[in-house]
Amino acid sequence: MRTIILVFSVLLAAVPGSAFAHAMLDHAEPRVGSTVSPAPKEMVLWFTQQLEPAFSSIEVRNEQGATVTAGNAAVVGDRTQLRVRLKALLPGTYKVIWRVLSVDTHRTEGNFTFHVRQ
Amino acid sequence: MFKNSWPLAMLAAGFAASTTLAHAHEIVGNRFFPATLAIDDPGVNDELALPTISVSKTGDDPSFKQLDVSAEFSKRITEDFAVSFAPTWSRLYAPGGPVMNGARGFQNLETTFKYRLFKNAEHEFIMSVGLEIEWGGSGAQDVGAESFTVYTPTIYFGKGFGDLPSSMDWARPFAITGQVGYAIPGVSQTSVASIDPDTGEQDIDTEFHPRVLNWGATLQYSMPYLKSAVVDLGLPDIVNRLIPIVEASMQTPVSNTATSGTVTTGTINPGVIYVGNTYQFAVEAMIPVNRQSGTSVGVIGQLHFFLDDIFPTSIGRPIFGNGIASGRPIFGR
Numbered sequence: 281m282r283t284i285i286l287v288f289s290v291l292l293a294a295v296p297g298s299a300f301a302h303a304m305l306d307h308a309e310p311r312v313g314s315t316v317s318p319a320p321k322e323m324v325l326w327f328t329q330q331l332e333p334a335f336s337s338i339e340v341r342n343e344q345g346a347t348v349t350a351g352n353a354a355v356v357g358d359r360t361q362l363r364v365r366l367k368a369l370l371p372g373t374y375k376v377i378w379r380v381l382s383v384d385t386h387r388t389e390g391n392f393t394f395h396v397r398q
Numbered sequence: 399m400f401k402n403s404w405p406l407a408m409l410a411a412g413f414a415a416s417t418t419l420a421h422a423h424e425i426v427g428n429r430f431f432p433a434t435l436a437i438d439d440p441g442v443n444d445e446l447a448l449p450t451i452s453v454s455k456t457g458d459d460p461s462f463k464q465l466d467v468s469a470e471f472s473k474r475i476t477e478d479f480a481v482s483f484a485p486t487w488s489r490l491y492a493p494g495g496p497v498m499n500g501a502r503g504f505q506n507l508e509t510t511f512k513y514r515l516f517k518n519a520e521h522e523f524i525m526s527v528g529l530e531i532e533w534g535g536s537g538a539q540d541v542g543a544e545s546f547t548v549y550t551p552t553i554y555f556g557k558g559f560g561d562l563p564s565s566m567d568w569a570r571p572f573a574i575t576g577q578v579g580y581a582i583p584g585v586s587q588t589s590v591a592s593i594d595p596d597t598g599e600q601d602i603d604t605e606f607h608p609r610v611l612n613w614g615a616t617l618q619y620s621m622p623y624l625k626s627a628v629v630d631l632g633l634p635d636i637v638n639r640l641i642p643i644v645e646a647s648m649q650t651p652v653s654n655t656a657t658s659g660t661v662t663t664g665t666i667n668p669g670v671i672y673v674g675n676t677y678q679f680a681v682e683a684m685i686p687v688n689r690q691s692g693t694s695v696g697v698i699g700q701l702h703f704f705l706d707d708i709f710p711t712s713i714g715r716p717i718f719g720n721g722i723a724s725g726r727p728i729f730g731r
Contacts, residue, residue, distance in 0.1 A: 392628070
């Protein structure tokens with residue numbers, strides 16, 4: 281059993297860092313599934329890898345399906361953040377749809393909702 | 399008694415080896431389908447499972463402990479088509495082996511050709527088809543490796559429940575995967591001649607090699623999915639990387655069963671998978687479904703590397719195809 285644990289430990293230690301991998305959503309502000317007040321003025325997503333700005337986007341839609349973003353999303357910080365400004369949001373549920381390309385050319389996408397209360 | 403059960407032991411060992419090797423991982427929309435241990439999942443990717451180690455007590459009479467150490471290397475030829483190679487080394491402890499004093503050696507080499515047929519991000523659904531080939535005579539007969547080749551055409555699928563209505567948010571991190579394969583031995587029977595020591599007459603023992611339905615499924619609850627697509631509860635990172643899972647892997651002989659019988663064997667495997675950025679680690683218990691499947695709870699562990707993430711510009715990309723790593727199957731999206 282010790283040998284087995286040793287083998288697993290050595291192999292784990294040999295795993296390269298996360299410099300290259302699929303860009304997955306790490307966290308967001310407003311948080312995934314959260315209810316916030318007052319309404320946020322921007323949406324920021326943090327990813328597990330660096331992004332290619334030209335192929336990374338955020339869409340935010342209200343309950344009627346209308347887009348409520350103001351302008352295009354921008355990759356900021358250490359290239360792991362994707363940020364977009366929002367129009368004035370009324371109380372309700374909003375769907376965030378993101379599509380990104382990591383610097384190692386892996387494409388990922390996802391969506392989640394958040395809520396704005398009175 | 400043991401002599402009579404040895405062919406059955408070899409049969410069981412062969413099919414057990416053939417159903418615990420192949421693994422893949424896959425991303426479909428919001429959903430990450432991890433590599434699974436007991437059955438193959440529907441993913442097509444560049445990856446390396448090294449090692450997979452299992453310890454169990456067989457369903458033979460008498461039962462004996464078996465240790466399996468295996469590896470699998472999967473390489474994409476195109477974006478949707480991959481070939482994998484999976485050797486397994488086995489050690490049978492006494493009273494296992496042909497003369498009941500244990501045995502060790504390689505099982506037959508297994509090769510799997512798999513094609514991703516359909517992928518739908520919105521409904522987190524994926525389906526693949528494959529052909530698994532266990533190359534007869536490439537392993538040691540002492541540990542149950544057969545002298546003939548076995549062909550297993552297989553269908554794989556995965557479905558995440560992220561498309562459930564918001565009133566069922568709690569269930570959206572659930573996903574299921576499954577596979578159904580039909581193992582076809584290259585020969586239908588083998589005969590062994592021996593001399594009866596009492597009468598001096600020649601005996602011929604014939605063993606029929608059944609066609610076997612290999613079927614199984616997994617039920618998984620993805621904490622990464624919960625955090626990134628449903629609700630971020632602010633849990634510790636290590637918890638947000640876990641996927642609790644239950645796997646079931648079954649084998650049912652369905653034809654040519656004169657000497658094998660028709661009893662379904664298999665295990666139910668509850669466990670957990672930890673998902674890193676470039677690897678995953680999994681450990682599961684192996685609970686036999688009946689006496690013929692084993693005599694005590696075994697354990698299986700696996701370290702699995704995502705080569706497409708570790709080496710995205712070299713061995714982690716398809717040999718043919720464009721450089722953008724996104725599945726483009728012939729149907730769906």
